[in-house]
Amino acid sequence: MRNPQLNAQGELTHLLTLEGLPAPVITHILDTATPFVGIAEREVKKVPLLRGKAVFNLFFENSTRTRTTFEIAAKRLSADVINLNIGASSTTKGETLLDTVDNLVAMDADIFVVRHAQSGAPHLIASHLNAHGRSHIHVVNAGDGRHSHPTQGLLDLYTIRHYKKEFHDLTVAVVGDVLHSRVARSLIHGLTTLGTPEVRVVGPKTLLPSKVDALGVRVFHDMREGLKGVDVVVMLRLQSERMKGALLPSAGEYFKHYGLTPDKLALAKPDVIVMHPGPMNRGVEIDSAVADGDHSVILPQVTFGIAVRMAVMSIIAGN
Amino acid sequence: MTATQTHVTPMTATQIPDAESALAALAERMRAAVAFDAAFVGIYSGGAWVADRLAAMIPGDHPVGYIDVSFYRDDFARAGLKAGAKRSELPFDVANRSIVLVDDVLYTGRSVRAAINELFDYGRPARIELAVLADRGGRELPVEATYCGVRVAIARSLSLALARDGDKLRFDIETAADA
Numbered sequence: 172m173r174n175p176q177l178n179a180q181g182e183l184t185h186l187l188t189l190e191g192l193p194a195p196v197i198t199h200i201l202d203t204a205t206p207f208v209g210i211a212e213r214e215v216k217k218v219p220l221l222r223g224k225a226v227f228n229l230f231f232e233n234s235t236r237t238r239t240t241f242e243i244a245a246k247r248l249s250a251d252v253i254n255l256n257i258g259a260s261s262t263t264k265g266e267t268l269l270d271t272v273d274n275l276v277a278m279d280a281d282i283f284v285v286r287h288a289q290s291g292a293p294h295l296i297a298s299h300l301n302a303h304g305r306s307h308i309h310v311v312n313a314g315d316g317r318h319s320h321p322t323q324g325l326l327d328l329y330t331i332r333h334y335k336k337e338f339h340d341l342t343v344a345v346v347g348d349v350l351h352s353r354v355a356r357s358l359i360h361g362l363t364t365l366g367t368p369e370v371r372v373v374g375p376k377t378l379l380p381s382k383v384d385a386l387g388v389r390v391f392h393d394m395r396e397g398l399k400g401v402d403v404v405v406m407l408r409l410q411s412e413r414m415k416g417a418l419l420p421s422a423g424e425y426f427k428h429y430g431l432t433p434d435k436l437a438l439a440k441p442d443v444i445v446m447h448p449g450p451m452n453r454g455v456e457i458d459s460a461v462a463d464g465d466h467s468v469i470l471p472q473v474t475f476g477i478a479v480r481m482a483v484m485s486i487i488a489g490n
Numbered sequence: 491m492t493a494t495q496t497h498v499t500p501m502t503a504t505q506i507p508d509a510e511s512a513l514a515a516l517a518e519r520m521r522a523a524v525a526f527d528a529a530f531v532g533i534y535s536g537g538a539w540v541a542d543r544l545a546a547m548i549p550g551d552h553p554v555g556y557i558d559v560s561f562y563r564d565d566f567a568r569a570g571l572k573a574g575a576k577r578s579e580l581p582f583d584v585a586n587r588s589i590v591l592v593d594d595v596l597y598t599g600r601s602v603r604a605a606i607n608e609l610f611d612y613g614r615p616a617r618i619e620l621a622v623l624a625d626r627g628g629r630e631l632p633v634e635a636t637y638c639g640v641r642v643a644i645a646r647s648l649s650l651a652l653a654r655d656g657d658k659l660r661f662d663i664e665t666a667a668d669a
Contacts, residue, residue: 182570199573206558206577214585215611218561220571485561489570 175297178306182490185297185310186483188319189360197364200482201329207478210247220485221250224281228254229271230313231287236449237313237323240473241284244480250282268292269299276300282309282484290316309487311480317353322483323448324357326476328365330468331403333475334444338362342369344397344439345388347407347429347456348378350418354448355407359386373397374429377418394429398438406431406447409456422455432458436466444468505642509652509659512623512639513540517547519637520590520621526550528588528619533605534558534576536594536652539659540623544592555580557591562604578608585613590636594652596622599633624661626650 174191178184183196210216226245230238238254245252257271272283285293293312300308314320335341343362349355349372362370363386372383373391384390391397398404409425419425436443445457445466453459462469530552532541538556545552560575591605602620609615619636626644644650649666652659 202573203571203575206560206575209577209579210561213612217611219607220561220566485571489566 175294175301178490180490183483183487184306184490185293186321186487187293187297187310187312189321189324189357189364190319192321192360192364194364194366197325197328197361200325200479200486201332203482203486204325204329204475204478207247207481208475210481211474211477217247217249219249221245221248221281221488224248224250224488225279226250226252226282226284226484227275227280228252228313229257229275229283229285230255231257231268231285231289231292232314234286234314236473237286240476241311241313241322241480244477245282245284245484247477248481248485250484253280268295272296272299276305276308280308282311282488284311284313285315286313287315290318292316309484311483311487314353317351318356320353320357322476322480323354324361325483326472326479327354327358327405327446327448328361329475329479330446330472331362331444333471334468335402338365338367341367341403342371342401343367343403343405344371344373344391344401345405345407346373346394346397346431348409349374349383349407350378350380351410352407355405356386358405359388363387371397371401375419375425394435395438398435401439402443404431404436404439404443404445406445406451406457408448408450409452422452426455430454430456430458431461433460433464436461446472449473506661506663507624507640507642509623509661513543513547513659516540516621516623516637516639517544519639520544520548523637524548524550524552524590524619525588527552528590529553529555529580529582529584530590530592530621531555531557531580531605531609532592533594533601536623537592539652539654540594540621541592543657543659544621553582555582557605557608559601559604559608562608564600564604580612583613584609584615586616587613588617588619589615590619590621592621594623595650596620596625596633596635596638597628597650599629599631602633603631623652623659624650 176185176187228238242252292315293310297310312321345355359370370388371391372388373394443466447469451457530541530545532538541554545554557578558576621637622635623639625635625638625641649664651662653662
């Protein structure tokens with residue numbers, strides 16, 4: 172079966188996951204993001220690429236940062252942006268997901284940006300559009316369940332490439348709540364596809380998926396061991412609101428073992444960069460001295476995220 | 491193709507214009523006329539090479555910038571976004587400045603239209619002039635060069651492209667991709 176994200180020419184037409192996306196497609200997105208970073212420094216922070224197009228932000232799950240950065244990205248491409256907080260309207264009246272989509276198609280949507288608590292919801296929408304002769308309408312996954320968050324993965328890759336130039340000699344540690352993290356999954360797939368020789372996941376057994384080594388990563392339960400000699404540390408948010416049952420004794424206990432503090436960070440390479448997808452829990456997974464320190468590139472990640480989302484939307488809209 | 495289009499026979503290899511002598515002629519025309527502090531803005535990629543060379547040949551204080559018109563093209567809906575878009579670099583304030591837009595080949599005028607639109611998103615320039623190494627006719631927009639190195643007639647089925655060996659410029663004629 173054809174990759175549902177690619178058209179018959181192998182070009183990106185939806186962005187659903189980084190899993191199975193060929194390296195040249197990922198590199199093309201990262202390369203295209205670079206000129207978009209420059210747009211933010213101009214007097215007029217807009218280009219006319221998506222003039223006359225309508226981007227619908229379909230958020231079935233709350234998110235302030237991701238929705239805002241998609242909205243800014245679409246507006247900087249001159250698209251019209253319509254934000255729908257679906258959780259609060261149609262579905263509570265009993266409408267199905269695909270009926271909602273068909274109604275918005277009737278309102279001439281060009282791009283759907285979809286966040287859903289259910290893994291696979293963006294896939295379902297993309298397949299529905301493809302099957303009904305509407306492959307000119309594009310879908311971007313803005314996070315589905317525990318499955319995937321491809322634009323976050325791409326902005327992480329962009330940030331790493333910006334500071335480290337190449338992937339082929341890097342050691343990257345992903346630390347924390349990998350079990351609940353679609354961010355971690357997307358980033359690990361992307362790093363592997365681009366030829367990163369060593370990706371480590373670091374966390375307690377209860378927060379790592381049972382078959383995590385199948386992703387091609389090295390597993391560490393001792394954070395000090397896991398951080399030795401790494402070039403990049405990616406801290407994950409402790410997703411306490413998703414935790415069912417007692418996976419951890421307490422937030423304080425977690426910080427003691429898996430919180431990123433200056434003394435633990437000192438075990439990494441001297442030019443290590445520290446990343447975090449946000450929102451941060453200071454004093455739970457990361458110490459303020461690190462979050463605000465010289466190695467932190469957490470705020471540049473946000474800025475790059477807008478450029479990466481501009482690149483994704485302009486590439487898929489043209490295919 | 492418009493009804494007024496003149497049909498020309500395809501060029502043979504001997505008729506390919508010499509890029510270095512076109513550059514010398516272009517610089518000669520600009521030398522006396524260009525403002526001493528005009529910025530040169532080359533359109534990627536050929537125009538950027540020409541802008542670099544001109545800045546070294548023409549007296550005055552001429553900062554050089556580069557512009558990539560990928561995000562302003564009028565064929566995006568048809569052709570999509572091409573790979574290899576570069577970041578525009580204008581290391582000076584565009585507002586109130588005299589600017590000479592530099593391109594390698596002037597043809598339909600569509601790239602120039604896109605470049606002028608992009609320049610205005612950086613600020614309001616005092617004036618914009620256009621310098622081209624070669625003008626091959628075939629305009630589809632009301633755009634003319636202020637300074638031109640050489641005029642050539644080339645069939646629509648062929649493309650005239652600038653290439654660079656080290657610092658030396660050279661024209662190549664190829665079958666046009668969309669012919």
